[in-house]
Amino acid sequence: MVYFIVGMVLFFGVHLVPNMGNVRNNLISKYGENGYAGAYALIALIGLVLYSIGYAKAEFVFIYEPSALIKQFTMVLMFFSIFFLVAMFAPNNIGQKVRHPMLIAVIIWGIAHCVANGDLWSLVFFFGFVVFSIFKIVSLNKRNKPPVKKSIPWRNDFIVFVIACVAYGVEAYFHQYISGMPVWYLFGA
Template identity: 25%
Template sequence: MPFLVFGLLLWVGAHIFKRVAPAQRDGLGASGKAIIAVLITAGLILIILGYRDSPFITVWTPPAFMVHINNLLMLIAVFVYGMSATTGRLRGKLRHPQLTAVKIWAVAHLLVNGDLASILLFGTMLGWAVSEVILINRAGPWERPAPGPAKKDIVLVVITLVMFGVITGIHTWLGVSPFPG
């Protein structure tokens, strides 16, 4: 589990650095972005390797029906994440669509994973997303973008369904079927 913990520390630290130390981050210039990107990537790799290699230590046993709630929340999370890129009517409805999607994703996975490594991973990601939103909101006001055409929202729905299919396919391929058999 040390790789998982170290990866989470790298991920959170690299992401929050520019929020808690903006002057130092700005002082790094363009090369600072590359350093942060490398730290985030290294963190992600360590998270994946650490999570895969962590022992399964049961903390609680989720009820079977939580799988359905997880799947619904994941569909919503994919849609909300996509709102960050939409140019449709939904544009600007949420200030932090990507971070909101991470929060939904984390809660959904906490509902169906009762082992220590999962609680550590998804709980940390939930805490990070909440912290980021608080830090960003404290940094200043938000200028809401103007909404675009409704047809772009239909495209978002189609992309959401396709991406949800891809994500569930990858989970199934990895041996973690998101659908009860």
């Protein structure tokens, strides 16, 4: 449980503390942009690893049994999560309409995993990312003006869709090696 708590505090703390007042600007002026970014990335990575290790080692505490339909709906949600994640990395119209596609992807991912898992620590783990992402969207929207919309050909959206389909298949295949749980269990296989 110590890994879980320390990891959670480090990961979410390094993302949230710089949003308080002038903390981010003060750290950048003291350590430089590269020093700040490097420390930020390292602390976030250590936090995520500890959070994940703590989650993997947490005792299973049953809360509810998700229905078969809900588990299958998770697969649909996960496609949208991957789709928005891909939209983050290429110029496309979807990424322009949805202001923070990566954070939307994390929210969908977290909700999908909350509904597909009925144990306490899954709910705490995944819902933590949902709450964090919502907070981050609100914070970023207050701090930054909406970007200027550019004219982007619709073929870029199609390319994002194709890449998302491929990434979805790869994620579905490798899920069992990452989490120990094959996604096919959602279909009773």
